[in-house]
Amino acid sequence: MNRQDCLSLDAEDPLTALREQFELPDGTIYLDGNSLGVLPRAAAARVQQVIRDEWGRDLIRSWNTAGWIDLPQRIGDKIARLVGAGPGELIVADSTSVNLYKALTAALNLARADAPQRRAIVSERHNFPTDLYIAESLARERGLELRLVDADEIPAQLNDTLAVLMLTHVNYRTGRMHRMDELNRAAHAAGALVVWDLAHSAGAVPVNLLGSGPPEEAADFAVGCGYKYLNGGPGAPAFAWAHPRHTARMDAEQLWQPLSGWLGHAAPFEFTPNYRPAAGVARFICGTPPVLSMAALECGVDTVLAAEPHGGLAALRRKSVALTDLFIRLVEARCGGHGLTLQTPRDASARGSQVSFSRDDGGYAIVQALIERGVIGDFRAPDILRFGFTPLYTRFVDAWDATEHLMQVLQSGEWREARFNQRAAVT
Amino acid sequence: MNRQDCLSLDAEDPLTALREQFELPDGTIYLDGNSLGVLPRAAAARVQQVIRDEWGRDLIRSWNTAGWIDLPQRIGDKIARLVGAGPGELIVADSTSVNLYKALTAALNLARADAPQRRAIVSERHNFPTDLYIAESLARERGLELRLVDADEIPAQLNDTLAVLMLTHVNYRTGRMHRMDELNRAAHAAGALVVWDLAHSAGAVPVNLLGSGPPEEAADFAVGCGYKYLNGGPGAPAFAWAHPRHTARMDAEQLWQPLSGWLGHAAPFEFTPNYRPAAGVARFICGTPPVLSMAALECGVDTVLAAEPHGGLAALRRKSVALTDLFIRLVEARCGGHGLTLQTPRDASARGSQVSFSRDDGGYAIVQALIERGVIGDFRAPDILRFGFTPLYTRFVDAWDATEHLMQVLQSGEWREARFNQRAAVT
Numbered sequence: 001m002n003r004q005d006c007l008s009l010d011a012e013d014p015l016t017a018l019r020e021q022f023e024l025p026d027g028t029i030y031l032d033g034n035s036l037g038v039l040p041r042a043a044a045a046r047v048q049q050v051i052r053d054e055w056g057r058d059l060i061r062s063w064n065t066a067g068w069i070d071l072p073q074r075i076g077d078k079i080a081r082l083v084g085a086g087p088g089e090l091i092v093a094d095s096t097s098v099n100l101y102k103a104l105t106a107a108l109n110l111a112r113a114d115a116p117q118r119r120a121i122v123s124e125r126h127n128f129p130t131d132l133y134i135a136e137s138l139a140r141e142r143g144l145e146l147r148l149v150d151a152d153e154i155p156a157q158l159n160d161t162l163a164v165l166m167l168t169h170v171n172y173r174t175g176r177m178h179r180m181d182e183l184n185r186a187a188h189a190a191g192a193l194v195v196w197d198l199a200h201s202a203g204a205v206p207v208n209l210l211g212s213g214p215p216e217e218a219a220d221f222a223v224g225c226g227y228k229y230l231n232g233g234p235g236a237p238a239f240a241w242a243h244p245r246h247t248a249r250m251d252a253e254q255l256w257q258p259l260s261g262w263l264g265h266a267a268p269f270e271f272t273p274n275y276r277p278a279a280g281v282a283r284f285i286c287g288t289p290p291v292l293s294m295a296a297l298e299c300g301v302d303t304v305l306a307a308e309p310h311g312g313l314a315a316l317r318r319k320s321v322a323l324t325d326l327f328i329r330l331v332e333a334r335c336g337g338h339g340l341t342l343q344t345p346r347d348a349s350a351r352g353s354q355v356s357f358s359r360d361d362g363g364y365a366i367v368q369a370l371i372e373r374g375v376i377g378d379f380r381a382p383d384i385l386r387f388g389f390t391p392l393y394t395r396f397v398d399a400w401d402a403t404e405h406l407m408q409v410l411q412s413g414e415w416r417e418a419r420f421n422q423r424a425a426v427t
Numbered sequence: 428m429n430r431q432d433c434l435s436l437d438a439e440d441p442l443t444a445l446r447e448q449f450e451l452p453d454g455t456i457y458l459d460g461n462s463l464g465v466l467p468r469a470a471a472a473r474v475q476q477v478i479r480d481e482w483g484r485d486l487i488r489s490w491n492t493a494g495w496i497d498l499p500q501r502i503g504d505k506i507a508r509l510v511g512a513g514p515g516e517l518i519v520a521d522s523t524s525v526n527l528y529k530a531l532t533a534a535l536n537l538a539r540a541d542a543p544q545r546r547a548i549v550s551e552r553h554n555f556p557t558d559l560y561i562a563e564s565l566a567r568e569r570g571l572e573l574r575l576v577d578a579d580e581i582p583a584q585l586n587d588t589l590a591v592l593m594l595t596h597v598n599y600r601t602g603r604m605h606r607m608d609e610l611n612r613a614a615h616a617a618g619a620l621v622v623w624d625l626a627h628s629a630g631a632v633p634v635n636l637l638g639s640g641p642p643e644e645a646a647d648f649a650v651g652c653g654y655k656y657l658n659g660g661p662g663a664p665a666f667a668w669a670h671p672r673h674t675a676r677m678d679a680e681q682l683w684q685p686l687s688g689w690l691g692h693a694a695p696f697e698f699t700p701n702y703r704p705a706a707g708v709a710r711f712i713c714g715t716p717p718v719l720s721m722a723a724l725e726c727g728v729d730t731v732l733a734a735e736p737h738g739g740l741a742a743l744r745r746k747s748v749a750l751t752d753l754f755i756r757l758v759e760a761r762c763g764g765h766g767l768t769l770q771t772p773r774d775a776s777a778r779g780s781q782v783s784f785s786r787d788d789g790g791y792a793i794v795q796a797l798i799e800r801g802v803i804g805d806f807r808a809p810d811i812l813r814f815g816f817t818p819l820y821t822r823f824v825d826a827w828d829a830t831e832h833l834m835q836v837l838q839s840g841e842w843r844e845a846r847f848n849q850r851a852a853v854t
Binding site for chain 1: 450452455457459462463465466470471474475477478479481482483484486487488489490491495496497521522523524525528552553555556557559560561563564565567568575654660661662663664665683685686687688689692695696697698699700701702713714715716717718719720721723798803805807808809851852853854
């Protein structure tokens with residue numbers, strides 16, 4: 001395998017035209033789409049239109065004439081197509097953290113309605129911290145128990161003390177991917193519900209929230225992020241999904257989610273003093289959505305939907321696996337002896353769309369030295385060098401060139417220079 | 428008083444240059460800045476810069492290089508200057524509804540920590556519904572009591588069963604403004620805390636959260652909206668403020684707010700599994716902020732700060748009172764006999780920056796007929812015609828011309844035409 005081989009892979013890649021959808025800065029190999037996706041070409045013009053025409057000219061009327069009021073559902077229906085959910089089942093609102101608070105509360109209310117002895121929320125010790133913080137807060141507030149375990153200890157936790165299993169589908173540090181259908185089935189067999197965080201999945205790997213097999217393999221609730229693989233822009237609004245069987249039951253039993261804001265009301269413009277949740281998942285909408293950021297998010301989601309005629313997420317997934325396989329092979333072949341340990345599963349079926357290595361020291365500085373060379377990955381404390389491969393725009397030659405730079409950084413020792421060790425506020 | 432007199436008032440107005448900060452559509456008299464403020468000229472270029480340079484070119488680095496990570500505090504410090512709060516005491520995040528959930532929970536936790544018998548949340552029956560829905564949800568969840576009373580019944584509620592008094596400073600329907608310092612003092616004397624919603628106050632009327640008199644006149648918590656008088660754009664992020672005495676106590680006693688997202692953590696990039704709230708009000712930050720909408724909001728806040736050399740909010744307030752006084756006088760003089768009843772206090776000290784009339788029927792259609800004529804106010808169910816006067820860009824002649832149109836609509840009966848009675852999704 002050499003650079004020419006990688007160029008040949010790119011030349012044969014049926015998805016290569018999708019890259020034209022993005023503004024990619026010259027001289028940059030961007031392997032951080034799992035932290036902030038790149039700019040879709042359509043976004044700047046679209047947001048300008050929203051600002052000048054919809055806000056500036058049409059002003060308040062745009063809630064009707066430009067359909068601002070429908071944005072949470074309209075964009076939600078688009079994201080639903082990417083995560084195996086049905087139309088009307090998913091909304092865009094707030095941040096992942098806030099949506100998780102809603103979804104986890106709803107799941108706890110439902111799971112414990114007839115089984116108050118179920119007092120445990122189980123999650124992974126190395127889940128993304130915001131998920132753990134939200135669960136910690138809810139557990140504290142309600143006198144429940146948050147149990148953090150390693151991934152292989154999860155099955156032993158699926159018993160009649162479990163209320164909710166809360167997992168991130170693809171781990172932010174290691175890129176390890178859970179088998180969603182199996183865990184759903186096992187948790188349901190134990191009488192518990194499952195809440196999934198799709199931050200590192202939506203737009204990156206096929207997800208089938210409704211399941212493709214028996215009904216017990218469907219998920220219960222899910223939340224996710226707009227600014228990573230959905231290319232929705234910095235801090236793009238997040239999404240929330242609930243299985244229709246739960247929203248139906250929430251109707252009947254008044255099991256609300258607690259963030260009962262006016263736009264989740266059944267009739268917000270009647271301005272009635274009592275809360276009456278909207279039907280279905282719309283009750284997960286809370287306050288007024290940030291329209292400019294929503295508009296950019298829609299452009300980002302459209303870049304992923306543009307893969308549908310080319311095989312959609314299945315095709316993106318094949319390319320993602322090929323890219324990450326290649327990068328693992330190249331780094332291990334060319335950067336050996338420099339203390340990098342692969343943290344991402346070699347088994348592609350257990351891997352998201354990223355490759356992570358750990359290193360006992362210097363990880364932060366090595367990432368900084370790479371960034372100075374135009375290879376942008378990121379560092380995750382305490383010891384992870386993380387490289388995201390976004391099949392929409394990452395090329396095989398990018399994997400080659402990134403490896404080349406990594407090898408040079410390690411061989412030259414340039415990362416030891418003081419300037420690469422000065423921590424920035426955001427790492 | 429005639430139209431020429433109004434033009435003379437505009438010619439003499441020392442604030443008239445501030446209007447140049449905005450893109451105002453030709454032929455429109457915009458009296459709905461209390462629902463969505465107009466577009467600041469700076470916003471389109473600023474958001475383009477964020478999209479093209481910060482997102483498109485610099486990508487993930489912009490969290491450091493463009494200071495995205497500091498946006499909640501940086502814009503928060505600017506808003507603090509407009510509401511009588513100190514630097515570092517106010518942050519921008521989420522929506523008003525979500526922030527109210529945080530603030531009300533924190534207030535309840537603090538008020539009840541040593542006095543669990545305080546089980547009441549008191550608010551106004553005609554408070555904005557989202558505030559009531561959030562309080563209803565919290566009361567339900569915690570087995571507390573939400574008592575809704577009329578404004579003049581509030582003093583009787585200030586007793587040792589009261590935990591939190593939760594009020595909107597300026598009522599969204601009537602424009603009636605509470606005396607914040609007096610109510611704070613009275614509630615504190617009763618041992619309760621006060622949470623203020625400043626949605627119709629921030630940028631419109633002088634607010635002094637820290638109080639100008641004895642310490643017991645200071646407020647406890649406040650939230651507010653970015654898209655009304657702060658001109659931050661559709662669905663602009665909201666803000667939250669907490670008195671420093673409370674955040675200090677929250678440190679010592681682990682009285683968290685429940686939306687413990689990662690960006691409110693003391694060290695978010697250490698990715699530790701346990702939540703440790705940031706010092707001060709930063710713990711009210713939750714998830715990642717929507718950067719594009721934050722950038723537009725900052726432009727909007729700057730348009731209000733631009734009044735500081737011209738006398739700031741005191742000068743804006745003088746103009747606002749003059750505008751609303753004028754509009755009340757003109758409508759009563761020229762539109763009499765058409766069933767309009769003033770709902771806004773005649774006493775300017777009890778009035779925000781809006782004028783509302785009720786009408787037994789036809790209110791919605793009358794507002795639609797006015798909108799077709801280019802006079803944009805709004806209708807609030809069940810019977811309110813609402814006109815916001817934003818002293819930054821509303822002229823005295825606008826008050827005259829709006830009255831002229833209103834008179835013509837009422838005299839001609841054109842509002843009875845069927846098309847004005849077709850309800851849109853957003854009213």
